[in-house]
Amino acid sequence: MHRLLLLCGLLSSFQLVAQDDLLAMLEKEDAKKPTYTLATFKASRLINGQSVETIAKQHVNFWISHRFGAINSGFIDNFFGLDEARIRLGLEYAVTDNLLVGAGRSTIEKTYDTFAKYKVLRQSNKMPVTVTAFGSVASNTMKTGYTMESGTVMRFYNNLQRQSYLGQVLIARKFSDKLSLQLMPTILHNNLAESVYMENTQAAMGFGGRYKLNNRLSVSAEYYYNLVEKDEYEESAGQKYPYHNSFAIGFDIETGGHVFQLHVSNSRGMIEKHFIGQTIGSWENGDIFYGFNIARTFSFEPKIKK
Amino acid sequence: MKYLITLFFICLVWTANAQLFTTQTGEISFFSKTPMEDIDAVNKQVGSIINSATNEVAVQMRVTNFIFPNKLMQEHFNENYLETDKYPNATFKGKIKESIDLKVAGTYAVTAAGTATIHGVSRPVELKGTLVSTGKTVALTCLFDIHLDEYKIDIPKIVFKKIAEVIKVKGNITYTLR
Numbered sequence: 029m030h031r032l033l034l035l036c037g038l039l040s041s042f043q044l045v046a047q048d049d050l051l052a053m054l055e056k057e058d059a060k061k062p063t064y065t066l067a068t069f070k071a072s073r074l075i076n077g078q079s080v081e082t083i084a085k086q087h088v089n090f091w092i093s094h095r096f097g098a099i100n101s102g103f104i105d106n107f108f109g110l111d112e113a114r115i116r117l118g119l120e121y122a123v124t125d126n127l128l129v130g131a132g133r134s135t136i137e138k139t140y141d142t143f144a145k146y147k148v149l150r151q152s153n154k155m156p157v158t159v160t161a162f163g164s165v166a167s168n169t170m171k172t173g174y175t176m177e178s179g180t181v182m183r184f185y186n187n188l189q190r191q192s193y194l195g196q197v198l199i200a201r202k203f204s205d206k207l208s209l210q211l212m213p214t215i216l217h218n219n220l221a222e223s224v225y226m227e228n229t230q231a232a233m234g235f236g237g238r239y240k241l242n243n244r245l246s247v248s249a250e251y252y253y254n255l256v257e258k259d260e261y262e263e264s265a266g267q268k269y270p271y272h273n274s275f276a277i278g279f280d281i282e283t284g285g286h287v288f289q290l291h292v293s294n295s296r297g298m299i300e301k302h303f304i305g306q307t308i309g310s311w312e313n314g315d316i317f318y319g320f321n322i323a324r325t326f327s328f329e330p331k332i333k334k
Numbered sequence: 335m336k337y338l339i340t341l342f343f344i345c346l347v348w349t350a351n352a353q354l355f356t357t358q359t360g361e362i363s364f365f366s367k368t369p370m371e372d373i374d375a376v377n378k379q380v381g382s383i384i385n386s387a388t389n390e391v392a393v394q395m396r397v398t399n400f401i402f403p404n405k406l407m408q409e410h411f412n413e414n415y416l417e418t419d420k421y422p423n424a425t426f427k428g429k430i431k432e433s434i435d436l437k438v439a440g441t442y443a444v445t446a447a448g449t450a451t452i453h454g455v456s457r458p459v460e461l462k463g464t465l466v467s468t469g470k471t472v473a474l475t476c477l478f479d480i481h482l483d484e485y486k487i488d489i490p491k492i493v494f495k496k497i498a499e500v501i502k503v504k505g506n507i508t509y510t511l512r
Binding site: 050051053054055057058063064066067083084087204205243244325327 | 358381382383385390391392393394396398403404405406408409412413414417418419420422423425427490
């Protein structure tokens, strides 16, 4: 009996104490809801490759990307590469907050690419990482019998041979408000390999990250390690594997509705097929290309009602 | 006797609870007007409690729950201005000055004095508003100004002309008796 009394007494006094601090009660209620991590990266692209970010529903991004010639291509001949540029123009549209679809066209191999990107998991106080799936199709529309940068003469006998497919899982974690890191396991399939000694399907592992210097400026870097058997190729083909791993480093600058990404890279390709599979330049040889991406965001969301 | 005492305590607990008006879906919106740009945003997940026995009020919201028509703006608001990684919540805690009984239906013009915390800065404030009670529910409307510099919210010079120094805030909160 006394115990029961005591219990009741405690219970009631606890209730009274608990409601003394109304803010603490609200805090308790609030703690039940998950807290999502915002803005792991500034843009939907890290540098050449994708980031885990999708954009907000009914927003459109217009991407203008340039990669200039090699910085070591001379002043008189090429104005340190600025005389020539490879371009990709791209549009992406957010069907939902988590689903992004887009298309683009690159100068390199006159390639059209279409892609879809879906945010599967969002980092929150209950989930350690954000996971996004990315898939794309790239179509090479060069005339058959053109010479590739590697020197290979490429002949297509049907349109299916012009297609390449890519699947990627992007896994990122925002460690602090400044530091975000990302892993990008990738599978790339070319319907037509440029040499009989090359695999149609290649796997690659990407590493990337950004560090915020201040609210408008961040440093980002990206490295894709192509897991292709280069030694095997050298043995069977009797020549060095023509392509290198891609590394890029740059700055993201953000102003109102734009994101500017300025960077240097040994790749000139702006889609995965090109920079993961066909990076001809190497940092050791000084084949460094200066480039930039500009993203302009437009909102098609109707005004909120009040 | 035993049961009587138990019943008494149960009643006590129950009545102790029944004096709280609460909500988790209050609405707070703000509006910034300059010749260059009008910016508005609304948060529809505001938590608030009024204790009708003591007339104490508490309001808490996650700053990230403010929805802007332009998502880039929303990102800037969270990342650059309100720094929601560091200061996720905005709160108000205070007491209604007038002696009113919200359990009695009626319309009351009230003033609440207390502390507002925004962007990690706590300041004493006095908010004026109207409470409309039906006895079971209470609807609060209030309108007040926030001076950005008072809460150490820095707006960079480039966008200075686009964002007003004084932000108009509107609250629309409906409570139910718990």
